[in-house]
Amino acid sequence: MPLHRVSAPGNDQVHAWTLVTSQALDTAWRIAKGSVMLAVSFLVAALCYFKRLHLYLGRRLKWWIGYLQRKFKRNLSVEAEVDLLSYCAREWKGETPRAKLMRKAYEELFWRRRIKCVRQVKRDNYDALRSVLFQIFSQGLSFPSWMKEKDIVKLPEKLLFSQGCNWIQQYSFGPEKYTGSNVFGKLRKCVELLKTQWTEFSGIKDYHKRGSMCNILFSNAILEYKLYEALKFIMLYQVTEVYEQMKTKKVIPSLFRLLFSRETSSDPLSFMMNHLNSVGDTCGLEQIDMFILGYSLEVKIKVFRLFKFNSRDFEVCYPEEPLREWPEISLLTENDRHYHIPVF
Numbered sequence: 001m002p003l004h005r006v007s008a009p010g011n012d013q014v015h016a017w018t019l020v021t022s023q024a025l026d027t028a029w030r031i032a033k034g035s036v037m038l039a040v041s042f043l044v045a046a047l048c049y050f051k052r053l054h055l056y057l058g059r060r061l062k063w064w065i066g067y068l069q070r071k072f073k074r075n076l077s078v079e080a081e082v083d084l085l086s087y088c089a090r091e092w093k094g095e096t097p098r099a100k101l102m103r104k105a106y107e108e109l110f111w112r113r114r115i116k117c118v119r120q121v122k123r124d125n126y127d128a129l130r131s132v133l134f135q136i137f138s139q140g141l142s143f144p145s146w147m148k149e150k151d152i153v154k155l156p157e158k159l160l161f162s163q164g165c166n167w168i169q170q171y172s173f174g175p176e177k178y179t180g181s182n183v184f185g186k187l188r189k190c191v192e193l194l195k196t197q198w199t200e201f202s203g204i205k206d207y208h209k210r211g212s213m214c215n216i217l218f219s220n221a222i223l224e225y226k227l228y229e230a231l232k233f234i235m236l237y238q239v240t241e242v243y244e245q246m247k248t249k250k251v252i253p254s255l256f257r258l259l260f261s262r263e264t265s266s267d268p269l270s271f272m273m274n275h276l277n278s279v280g281d282t283c284g285l286e287q288i289d290m291f292i293l294g295y296s297l298e299v300k301i302k303v304f305r306l307f308k309f310n311s312r313d314f315e316v317c318y319p320e321e322p323l324r325e326w327p328e329i330s331l332l333t334e335n336d337r338h339y340h341i342p343v344f
Contacts, residue, residue, distance in 0.1 A: 076215065076218065076219050077121065077122035077130055077218045077219070077221070077224060078119055078120075078121055078122070078130065078131075078134050078214070078215075078218045078341065079119055079120045079121075080119065081117040081118070081119055081343050082117060082118060082119075082120070083116070083117060084106060084109060084110050084115055084116055084117055084118050084342075085106060085107070085110055087106075087118050087120075088102065088103055088106035088107075089103075092106075098307075101306075101307070101309055102306055102307075102309075102334065104309060104310075105304075105306035105307075105309035105314075106306070108309065109304060109306075109332070109342065113304070113342075113344075114344055115304075115332075115342040115343065115344055116343060116344070117342075117343035118332065118340050118341065118342055118343060119134075119340060119341040119343060120340050121134075121338070121339055121340050121341060123338050124280075125174075125278075125279060125280050125281060125282065125283055125284045126174070126224070126225065126228045126279075126280050126284070127284060127338055127339050128284050128285040128289075128290065128293075128331075128339050129228040129231050129232070129279075129280075129285065129293070130218070130224065130228065131331050131339040131340070131341050132231075132293060132297070132299070132301060132329060132331070133227060133228070133231065134214060134218060134341065135329040135330075135341060136198070136201075136297065136299065136329065137197070137198070137201040137210065137213075137214055137217070138201075138210055138211060138214045139210075139327070139329070140201055140202050140203075140204060140205070140207075140210055141202060141299070141327050142202045143198060143199075143202065144296070144297055144298035145298060146298075152191050152194070152195055152234070153188060153191050153192045153195055155191060155233070155234075155237050156168070156183075156184045156187040156188050156191065156233070157184060157188075159237065159240060160184065163240065163244065165240060165268070165269075167269045167272075168183060168184075168187075168236075168272075169181060169183050170183075170272070170273065170277075171183050171187065171233070171236075171272060171277065172277035172278075172281065173186060173190075173225075173229050173280075174225060174228075174229065174279075174280030174281050175280070175281045186229075187229070187230075187233050189226065190226045190227070190229045190230040190233065191230045191233060191234075193223065193226050193227060193230065194226075194227050194230035194231070194234075197217065197223075197227065200213075201213065201214075225280070228280060229280070231293070231296075231297075232276055232279055232280070234296050234297070235276065235289070235292050235293055235296050236268065236271070236272055236276055237296075238292065238295065238296040239256070239259070239268050239271055239292065240268040242256045243256075243260065243267060243268050246260065253295065253319070255288070255291040255292065255295065255319055256292075258288065259271065259288055259291075259292065262288075265288075275289065276289075284337060284338075287318070287336070290303070290318040291318045291319050291320075293318065294317075294318040294319050294326075295319050298326045299326050299327055299328070299329055300317055300318075300319070300326045300327070300328040300329070301317065301318040301328075301329055301330075301331065302315065302316075302317050302328055302329070302330045302331070303315070303316050303317070303318065303330070303331045303332070303333060303339075304330070304331070304332040304333070304342065305332075305333055305336060306332060306333065306334045307333075307334055307335055307336075330342050330344075
């Protein structure tokens with residue numbers, strides 16, 4: 001009779017507990033594994049999302065930074081100082097005769113004239129006026145002596161009512177061809193702005209503060225153009241004053257005799273119509289205009305004309321013989337059309 005193995009009750013219980021434990025551990029492992037895989041998947045997805053978000057935000061931030069830089073650079077009409085020779089090397093490459101001449105001229109400025117930097121000025125038909133006015137303000141120069149004796153805000157009306165210059169209604173504000181009866185109000189606002197700004201800058205003793213304020217002012221195109229139109233009018237006023245003196249046989253400066261000897265500027269009206277009205281629109285200042293500007297503002301404008309290097313016209317002054325010890329400001333030009341500011 002065969003014998004059957006009979007399991008002990010204790011063994012069955014151990015086996016049952018082992019099986020249950022194994023199943024529980026297996027289930028727990030599957031759950032844990034699934035949770036870990038889900039967490040890993042979520043983490044990977046989150047990392048991918050944040051990476052894409054980072055790239056997107058980086059691109060947007062880069063675009064905005066570039067936009068603001070371009071906008072700021074476009075509006076800043078007088079740029080920061082740059083090394084003179086570095087600027088020359090960037091602008092005048094190659095071995096053409098003109099490039100070689102310009103490099104020699106810049107080396108002359110750097111080594112012998114002690115000009116170490118240059119401030120680039122926005123290239124438009126106001127840049128001569130901009131270069132001069134920027135230096136007047138940044139140096140904190142005071143009003144010309146004749147401006148201290150007169151209220152320049154009232155000069156537009158003075159020309160009309162005291163001197164009968166009703167032709168001033170044909171004055172053009174740069175690209176704005178005709179303003180008619182409104183010209184006096186516009187001119188008065190321009191001249192008033194010039195007086196206010198000039199007074200403020202001349203009263204600031206701290207050089208760095210004047211520089212910061214110049215950067216703000218010369219980033220505002222609307223205010224800038226009003227100032228330049230005021231300077232144009234100041235030039236016209238001086239031409240008119242000297243013309244009246246000439247009619248009474250008074251001695252006038254030689255530069256005005258030269259001005260009135262031209263058919264296109266034989267009197268203030270023709271000077272305005274044929275020359276001054278175009279400034280800021282289709283052309284900038286001519287050399288004779290630079291003389292008048294220096295005379296009107298009582299500053300000696302020294303200009304380094306780089307294209308005239310190795311000639312007696314390389315360095316010229318407007319006016320050539322100042323009537324008094326006027327303050328001196330400097331400009332440099334490569335073609336007598338556009339001007340930059342040298343920094344000693």
